[in-house]
Amino acid sequence: MTFGKKIGGGRRAGSRATILLAASVMGKGIGHRVAVMDLSATGAKLRDADAPQAGTELWIRIANVERLSTVQWARGGFMGVLFDKPLIPRELYELHRQNSISIATKLKPEERLAVDDWNIGLAR
Template sequence: MHFGIRQGGGRRPAKREATPLPALLTTLGRTYSVEAVDLSITGARLRGDDLPEIGTELELKLESLNAFAVVCWRKDTECGLEFDLPLSGPEIAALCNDVARSAWMPADVRQAFDHWKNGFAR
């Protein structure tokens, strides 16, 4: 099954939560800085200028969440991930708390903080 799409189209099988937060995608050879647009227990939709190809296996780092996934679709500046294992209720709750806590920060400040937290700031 592709991220968020049932056979024949229609409604997505898992509820989505908006997560307008900076995130990191890490593959064996590269790290991508992206924005997580939304996610569900089964996957995530991301936005960025330079995204990995369909079929790329990676790790998503988004606030307190670390999840292994594969890129299952890509179009223009967006792509969809399908998680190897569905997220648990506590993982989603922690991420919702992270989103609420950083909602007051402008996007550039959130991104700078995320880069600092993950060791990319100099």
């Protein structure tokens, strides 16, 4: 039995697309930058060396999209979060558009994250 994958009877509610965007997470005693590794309307996988434990509530900001979320799992420098309110199609489209632009520029992942930081005002 496979867990965590939509195909094969897992628990994932929505299909996810691989992306790489910078995000910020905030919560009780938590406030730092993370990388969004994949995204769906209902949640995301984040790269975070200091991932909080499952059940932790976080406020996440990806570009101009903000959501309350709950950590579903955390291990190996990654975590999966479930959004309190699903992203609407326009928000998903905009996040994927931003990811496509950064891919088209052929920047390295670290450079893409630095550009995202600049765009949301963290690197100014």
